Amino acid sequence: MSVKAKIGPSILNADLSNLAEESQKLLDNGADYLHLDVMDGTFVPNLTFGHPMVKSLRNKIKTAFFETHMMVQSPEQWIAPMADAGVNLYTFHIEPVEDVCKVSRLVQESGMRVGLAIKPGTEVKALEKYLSIADVVLVMTVEPGFGGQSFMADMMPKVEWLRENYPNLDIEVDGGVGPKTIECCAKAGANMIVSGTAVVGACDQRQVMKDMREVVQSYLK
Numbered sequence: 001m002s003v004k005a006k007i008g009p010s011i012l013n014a015d016l017s018n019l020a021e022e023s024q025k026l027l028d029n030g031a032d033y034l035h036l037d038v039m040d041g042t043f044v045p046n047l048t049f050g051h052p053m054v055k056s057l058r059n060k061i062k063t064a065f066f067e068t069h070m071m072v073q074s075p076e077q078w079i080a081p082m083a084d085a086g087v088n089l090y091t092f093h094i095e096p097v098e099d100v101c102k103v104s105r106l107v108q109e110s111g112m113r114v115g116l117a118i119k120p121g122t123e124v125k126a127l128e129k130y131l132s133i134a135d136v137v138l139v140m141t142v143e144p145g146f147g148g149q150s151f152m153a154d155m156m157p158k159v160e161w162l163r164e165n166y167p168n169l170d171i172e173v174d175g176g177v178g179p180k181t182i183e184c185c186a187k188a189g190a191n192m193i194v195s196g197t198a199v200v201g202a203c204d205q206r207q208v209m210k211d212m213r214e215v216v217q218s219y220l221k
């Protein structure tokens with residue numbers, strides 16, 4: 001299997017007035033990538049930040065891998081500005097999108113990789129027809145919108161099904177993932193781990209990320 005265990009902290013629950021410092025600290029402590037939660041107040045009942053903030057962050061952090069998790073109603077609208085802001089992986093929800101193939105193609109043509117995300121209520125089979133174009137799939141393990149919610153273990157059959165059928169796919173989980181729930185995600189076959197509260201709030205960020213990465217890697221053959 002060629003997929004690798006990667007830990008991508010979500011900075012949603014960090015001190016956003018110190019975004020660059022908080023992000024740099026996570027990277028210095030071993031984060032493999034940064035997961036940036038973009039919310040538009042329509043697709044989810046919360047509002048965070050958009051491409052101007054991502055661009056400012058990119059100006060300070062030149063080389064890290066940035067994923068934007070687009071919890072927005074019209075992902076097509078933000079492709080060009082996010083590409084310009086230096087985003088590497090543009091992950092959007094398939095639920096509000098009419099033509100997922102077209103949006104995915106536009107993302108890739110703009111130079112970013114494409115991630116396809118599903119909410120807890122969306123069946124994994126809804127992703128199936130897009131798996132040949134997706135670079136990453138994201139299985140949400142909470143209702144998108146807020147950090148610090150409880151992990152939904154009943155989403156694991158989706159991850160298991162994906163891993164069973166697509167051994168080389170990058171499968172990401174997001175929501176309520178931390179030291180207590182990592183085993184469950186790893187066992188199911190997830191390899192890209194988003195973790196907000198559990199990493200950002202940890203006394204020893206480095207140790208928490210290292211431990212989680214090791215658990216995930218141990219299940220990848």
Ligand code: DX5
Binds near residue numbers: 035146149174
């Ligand atoms: C939820 C976001 C997640 C979240 C993760 O809508 O997409 O990325 O912030 O935070 P925790 O790990 O605290 O659930």
Ligand code: ZN
Binds near residue numbers: 037174194
């Ligand atoms: Zn997220």
